[in-house]
Amino acid sequence: MFSVALARGIIDVYVNVNVNPRSGGNAKFNMTLIPFEPKDAAYAERVRASFELQGAMKTLGASLAGVEPGQVVIELPWAQSLTQQHGFLHAGMVAAALDSACGYAAFSLMPADAGVLTIEYKINLLAPAQGQRFRMVGQVVKPGRTVTVAEGRAYAITDGREKLIATMSATLMAVTGREGIRN
Amino acid sequence: MFSVALARGIIDVYVNVNVNPRSGGNAKFNMTLIPFEPKDAAYAERVRASFELQGAMKTLGASLAGVEPGQVVIELPWAQSLTQQHGFLHAGMVAAALDSACGYAAFSLMPADAGVLTIEYKINLLAPAQGQRFRMVGQVVKPGRTVTVAEGRAYAITDGREKLIATMSATLMAVTGREGIRN
Amino acid sequence: MFSVALARGIIDVYVNVNVNPRSGGNAKFNMTLIPFEPKDAAYAERVRASFELQGAMKTLGASLAGVEPGQVVIELPWAQSLTQQHGFLHAGMVAAALDSACGYAAFSLMPADAGVLTIEYKINLLAPAQGQRFRMVGQVVKPGRTVTVAEGRAYAITDGREKLIATMSATLMAVTGREGIRN
Amino acid sequence: MFSVALARGIIDVYVNVNVNPRSGGNAKFNMTLIPFEPKDAAYAERVRASFELQGAMKTLGASLAGVEPGQVVIELPWAQSLTQQHGFLHAGMVAAALDSACGYAAFSLMPADAGVLTIEYKINLLAPAQGQRFRMVGQVVKPGRTVTVAEGRAYAITDGREKLIATMSATLMAVTGREGIRN
Structure with missing residues (x-):
């Protein structure tokens, strides 16, 4: 439904948004990532x-669908074991996957010896989490030595159509030298 | 470690806080609930x-440990299946249980024909979710016809000692007459 | 520093991001607005x-710099009367302008007889609010009959260069028939 | 309407809540502060x-009404210059005072050479900010070497009666050795 062309090291970034004519004029936000330089070349590993x-x-049955410097994508299928009382994905489960996407987006920019912890996040549930699959995109807004801010978008996918169902803003902390926290 | 005496319909509410001498002077917040009148007598059911x-x-392996008008307690044990990479409970899993506690606290005050949906929540992770068991307390701060605001506290329990590990503020919406959303 | 070409009713939206070579590789997020249809043609008035x-x-010395369906821009100059202790704009003042931008973005899509109230917002302060002028952009992410979700970006402007200093996510409510709340 | 007896160094803290019989059974949350030890004896100065x-x-016309270790109270009168379009205090102005209360609560526990910056906050507006005066209470929930979490409550005061109008959760950062940030 939309594709983001990431072009590293060049001046212009173009974003093509193919508006689904059936989407009824809903808004679509794009998050265009100007590329970050990872501190650790082995960030993806x-x-x-x-x-x-x-x-x-x-x-959650979740898998990593994309790892770029400052951007991580996590996908998962619908499952009964993740539902709330109406059969939608439980907000907390949406948040768990989205939090991991944001956390790993931050982690991808941290030095090799740092671990990542979530300080806080806020999630807005925009629509019931109804769909066959779900795609969570986490992106760094502002990296920092200690504190990194990231944002997330959760999409429900039904018959190939994507719908924005949740947004997140998260604050992550880099932790070094604390036993048991190395990743 | 602390007990809250809920006294309905009287003027004074006393809260005894027994500070654990080993807790090193950490802060403990209490949420004192002035009782709400449920709109539906069968709220607990x-x-x-x-x-x-x-x-x-x-x-999550979670169970309902308490249902009062405007206050719901959910408990769950630690499990490997709920962890993040350091072996602590995943922030999203803590949030899932806390969100349900807040949501049901709001739901307990809604009329019999209403369903509840989470509009948004924010969670602050205060300490790694390390413990044998976890207790989530959700309480209504401000009930409303459409919008209800609730707050949550998550505690990790180790050898009978409780530690505050997360706080939540959540906005819930009462939904009526929408197919598929009756609870 | 960047311009957003809003094209209504067409398929593709292009966003040109001119990365400032002196910006040191920081991330820039763009919010591309697919146009909304206002319910009230006199929305801007x-x-x-x-x-x-x-x-x-x-x-705040603030002025409206742009009003589109679902998007409102507010600008203000730095002033001593708006500072915190380090001479930066006070986070609360940044938030006040950003909250208004988000609130009016939501309001622009509401029917003629509705008033708007803020239910909640969260703000992340990404950098000290240092600059000659400040630009706040509020955009609707998800409009709703009762509840609308909007996002905001605050930019500090120094010698024509813009820097993202804060992000906001806000939940707004349409209020009708309540005395004293008509706008 | 309620008084909090802060007792340092003793085991029990008692909170008397005198429920206003005219308040119609609304909830009142209490924040009981178990005393913190300030790192700097001159914290109040x-x-x-x-x-x-x-x-x-x-x-804002605001004044400091109380400074304790980990707790700060700020008060301000209603003023036309602080209003939104319905004549209530603007949410951003409520937030500015509440953010300062939370920030100084955190600052009161920081070492003498640290400055304080707000990382993020979230505010829930529970009721229109109508009143003659306003009282903002900020309290530390979890102090930390780098990151401190605080909570705030805003009350509107009319004819001596207090009403909870907003809650805040805030994350603050201690900053040392950065030029221009010493308080």
Whole structure:
């Protein structure tokens, strides 16, 4: 439904937004990422290794669908085990995947010896989480030595059509030298 | 570690806070609930029936530990399937349980024909979610016909000692007459 | 520093981002607005008339720099009377202008007889609010009959260069038939 | 309407809540502060000196009504210059005072050479900010070497009666060794 062309090191970034004529004029926000320079060239391996350690992501049936410097995409299918009382995905489960997307987006820009912890996040649920699959996009807005701010968008996918269902803003902290927190 | 004496219909409410001498002078916030009048006498049954429908709560291993008008307590044990990469409970899982506690606290004050949806919430993670068990307390701050605001506190329990690990503020909406949303 | 070409009713929206070579590789997010249809053709007049009634905006020295369906821009100059202890703009003053931008973005899509109230907002301060002027952009993410979600970006302007200093997510409510709340 | 007896160094803290019989059974939350030990004995002077530097607080007509370790109270009268379009206090102005209360609550526990910056806050507006005077209470929930979490409550006062109109949760950062940020 939309594609973002990321062009590193050049001046102009173009974003094509193909408005679905059936979407009834709803708004679509784009997050255009001006590329970040990772501090650790092995950032993607670090993200993938850490992701594998998250029991919660296995429980969600979630997988890493994209790892770029400052941007991480996580996908998961609908499952009965993740629902709230109306059969939609539970807001907390949407948030868990979105929080991981934001956290790993931040983590991808941190130095090799840093771990990442979530300080806080806020999530706005825009529409019931109804769909066959869900795609969570986390992007860094402002990286920092200690504190990084990231934003997330959650999309529900039904028959190939995407619908924005939630937005998140999250504050992450880089932690170094604390036992047990290395990723 | 602390007890809240809820006294309905009287003028004074006393809160005893027994400071654990080993807690090192940390702050403890109390949320004192001045009792609300439920609109539906069968509020507790409605909360319990809706809770049973949440696949996500089964996945969390969560159970309802208390249902009062405007206050709901949810408990769950630590489980590998709920962890992030350091072995702590995943922030999103803490949030899922806390969101349900806040949501049902709001729901307990709604009329019999209303369903509840989360508009948004914000969570602050105060300490790593390390513990044997976890207790989530959701309380209504301001009920409303359409919009209700609730607050949550998450505690980690280790060897009987409680530690505040997260706070939440949540906005919930009462929904009536929308198909598929009855609880 | 960047310009957004809003094209109504066409398929593609192009966003040109001219990365300032001196900006050191910082991220820039763009919010591309797919146009909304206003319910009230006189939306801009309603926004302007309501804005004039805000004593707070006069105190901020703020002016309306743009009113589109679902998007409102507010600008203000730096002033000593708006500072915190380090001479930066006070976070609360940044938030006041940003909240108004988000609120009027929501208001621009509401029917003629509705008033707008802020339910909640969250603001992330990304950088000290240092600059000669400030530009606040509020945009609707998801309009609704009762509840509308909007997002805001605050930019500090120094010698013509813009810097993203804050992001906001806000929830607004349409209010009808309540005395004293008509705008 | 309620009084909080702060008792340092003792085991029990008692909170008397005198429920106004005319308040119609609304909820009242209490924030009971278990006393913190300030790192700097001159914490109150530091808070007062920094507050004096805030042009924004002068503009609000705000004054410091209480400074304790981890708790700060700010008061201000209603003024036309602080209103939104319905004549209520502008949400942003409520937030500015509440943010300062939270920020100085955090600052009161920081070492003598630290400055304080707001990372983020979220505010829930519970009722229109109608009243003769307003009282903002900021309290630390979790102090930290780098990051401190605080909560705020805003009350509108009319004819001696207090009404909870807003709640805030805020994340503050201690900053040392950065030029221009010493308070």
